[in-house]
Amino acid sequence: xxxxxxxxxxxxxxxxxxxxxxxxxxxxxxxxxxxxxxxxxxxxxxxxxxxxxxxxxxxxxxxxxxxxxxxxxxxxxxxxxxxxxxxxxxxxxxxxxxxxxxxxxxxxxxxxxxxxxxxxxxxxxxxxxxxxxxxxxxxxxxxxxxxxxxxxxxxxxxxxxxxxxxxxxxxxxxxxxxxxxxxxxxxxxxxxxxxxxxxxxxxxxxxxxxxxxxxxxxxxxxxxxxxxxxxxxxxxxxxxxxxxxxxxxxxxxxxxxxxx
Ligand SMILES: [Zn+2]
Numbered sequence: 391x392x393x394x395x396x397x398x399x400x401x402x403x404x405x406x407x408x409x410x411x412x413x414x415x416x417x418x419x420x421x422x423x424x425x426x427x428x429x430x431x432x433x434x435x436x437x438x439x440x441x442x443x444x445x446x447x448x449x450x451x452x453x454x455x456x457x458x459x460x461x462x463x464x465x466x467x468x469x470x471x472x473x474x475x476x477x478x479x480x481x482x483x484x485x486x487x488x489x490x491x492x493x494x495x496x497x498x499x500x501x502x503x504x505x506x507x508x509x510x511x512x513x514x515x516x517x518x519x520x521x522x523x524x525x526x527x528x529x530x531x532x533x534x535x536x537x538x539x540x541x542x543x544x545x546x547x548x549x550x551x552x553x554x555x556x557x558x559x560x561x562x563x564x565x566x567x568x569x570x571x572x573x574x575x576x577x578x579x580x581x582x583x584x585x586x587x588x589x590x591x592x593x594x595x596x597x598x599x600x601x602x603x604x605x606x607x608x609x610x611x612x613x614x615x616x617x618x619x620x621x622x623x624x625x626x627x628x629x630x631x632x633x634x635x636x637x638x639x640x641x642x643x644x645x646x647x648x649x650x
Contacts, residue, residue: 391619391634392421392641393612395486395520395546395566395594398445399424399434404598404609411442414612420444421647422612425486425520425546428455429463432470439480446647448483448520449474450508453490453501460504464511471515482645484512485520486546492524502533509537518644519543521563527554534561544644547596549579552586559590564644568594569610572603572621584625588633592641593618 393414401410414422424435425448435447449467451460474481487508489501512519518541523530527550538561545558546566555565570576571583583591595602595618597610602617619637623630 391419391593391615392638393419393595393615394423394544394592394641394645395425395568396422396597396612397424397427397599398422398438398597399426399431401598401609401611405611407438410611410613411445414615415444417613417616419612419615421446421641423448423482423645425483426450427452427486429466432467436474436479446480446482446645448485449481450485450487450520451504452486452522453488453505456497456501456504458500460500461507464504464507468511468514471511475515481517482647483518483520483543484508484515485543486522487519488522489526489529490522490524491526502529506533506537509533509539512543513540517541521545522547531557531561538562542644544592546594547600549576550582551578552582555582555586559586564590564592564640566594567591567622568596568618569600569602571625572617580625583622588626588628588636589640591622591637592644593622593637
């Protein structure tokens with residue numbers, strides 16, 4: 391299994407990271423993608439990938455961590471990405487970036503500017519994007535139509551209708567499926583995930599967030615990715631092995647890991 395979205399730098403603040411990674415590997419997770427949330431986490435995610443095999447990272451600015459100086463940091467993000475590409479570091483995407491209007495639209499203009507900048511950067515560096523979307527799907531879809539991302543990307547932690555998922559898929563995006571589908575009450579998202587093409591799904595835990603059903607209140611960890619996969623298996627008509635290997639192929643195609 392590949393956990394395409396886990397904030398191991400944040401998990402490390404409350405749990406022993408060596409144990410977390412070891413237990414995840416025992417549970418069958420071979421690759422971890424650690425998205426950053428803002429410029430202060432860029433060095434932490436890079437260090438994690440230096441320390442542990444199978445750990446990859448993404449660099450970007452999360453919409454909830456945007457500040458007045460975010461645009462200034464975009465210049466340094468670009469030079470870090472160029473450096474990383476030269477030294478064959480394991481940066482596999484731009485992210486996480488996106489739009490989040492859950493708490494209002496006060497900084498909508500700034501959020502949009504920073505998001506657009508990151509999409510341009512993704513095209514310049516030929517990387518996919520990891521997108522965070524909350525109360526902002528229509529705006530994000532409109533931007534992606536105007537500014538297509540050549541290497542595509544993933545809509546992480548997706549919850550929503552089949553039609554919405556298909557609008558992203560038609561733009562070349564993958565759907566990031568996480569702990570939401572482990573909850574029986576998440577009927578709409580479960581139906582969506584049972585119907586969308588299997589070759590457009592990738593798995594994620596979003597650790598330490600998005601608790602899995604039965605583990606509410608616990609710090610989420612990549613070792614629980616297998617619970618997301620088993621929920622998915624219940625919803626899909628393909629056999630278990632087909633699902634597992636297709637998901638691995640999808641993640642490898644999208645993120646183009648250097649170890650194949
Ligand atoms: Zn995240």
